[in-house]
Amino acid sequence: MLTSQRKALIARRLTRDGEIVAKTLAAELELSEDTIRRDLREMAAEGLLKRVHGGALPLSPPLPDFAARQSVATDEKAALGARAAAMVEPGQVIFLDGGTTTAALARALPRDIAFTVVTHSPTIACELERHPTAEIVLIGGRLYRHSMVTTGAAALDAIRGMRADLYFMGVTAAHPTQGLTTGDMEEAAIKRAIAENAAATHVLLTREKIGSASPWKIMPLAAATGLIVPGGMEPEVLAPYRELGVEIAEA
Template sequence: MLTTQRKHYLMDLLRRDGQVVAKAVSEALGLSEDTIRRDLRELAREGMLQRVHGGALPALPASPALADFNARARISPDTKAAIGRAGAALVAPGQVVFVDGGTTTGHLVRHLAPDLRATIVTHSPSVALALLGHEGIEVIMLGGRLYRHSVVGVGAATVEAIAQVRADLCFLGVSSIDPDAGLSTGDFEEAAVKRAMWRAAAHTVVLASPEKLATASPYRIAGADQIGALVVAHGTDEALLARYRALGVTVHVAGA
């Protein structure tokens, strides 16, 4: 069977069954699993499906959160404020906290308790400026090249600086999150910075406004099962949240 024929077969199978199991296909066609996995990887790069462990699932929609910072600031501002408020309540006095860039994390820092004493480490100029009047919080700015799209520092200098910190908590902003596809974003270097923060923190919380759920972006950060907690909006589908809980993720639902 030619490569094109195999790919047509795999897509027909995906449309019919809603999934592709590489082992089952290899046995049915009398081909190696490596061959089937290679076909699935190529189809995933073409945006035809999403690769998961052992096979593939239908492609997820792209996230509206791939838009630039100013455009994202206009998406669900009230919902993001509620999520930010719920996230801020998770910060304990004395903690060292990574705060990622983004419009939702901006709401988080604005809702930190006025008497909170803690250290915020960030590569986001907008997050740092939002904390300018909060005298109880020490702000540590990470350097790097300014990625204008998201208004954050990226690059080797940023990743190296993150490696010098051992944070108690990390609030991570992502473009997309899905139980199967994991956490992802739209820029290769930004994904590396987010991955470095997640690895350097004892506990990671993802702030996920509705437009980010059940979507996928080009560059993977981590698996959904590798985060500690997820903060979502009131009214988020309970069946979807149950899938995160099954992975061991604590789910916090922001107030209405």
């Protein structure tokens, strides 16, 4: 098999399966594992996939800046936000992550019950400025402008001193084997700390984030309580996530 044919096969398998395991593919094609690894390295250098230990994953889509993301997939984000907001019960303490999808959730929060919202995102706090029944707690720290959230030691100390009933997490990618990931090391650490201090963690996922991976791991997929995904997803796309025992709510 020619190099170009192998690479075309790898691209098709990556689209179909969401991952490439070098050892498995080498055995199937009766080639050396080094040959497959070389193909994967070259494809990664060409920007066609993401190399990981033992194989490869699809590239997570590059994220535009925060302002630009506000106009992307607005209907999908509104549906996800409404589905998440319906989970909130009177008297709960909920933690809202930063991001444009959780901003849609903030706008959908019930206005006839009392609860507390903790967030490390000034933009989320501003979304709730006129909410009639929500108590707002804003966590400070160093501002990570790309996601408009605070990070660093001050933020971590404050997060470890609280306990949330629900954490609505935003990520840049979710993959059955690579887990929940994001593009910044410190942001990943903050998200992990919030999840560790929450009774339940639900992850809001727009369609393009499912099946991809970003550089920094937050936690394994199975560590989340549930995923909130767009309605009408193909069953075969969601099957690997269901097999991990994670609840899936469709918006």
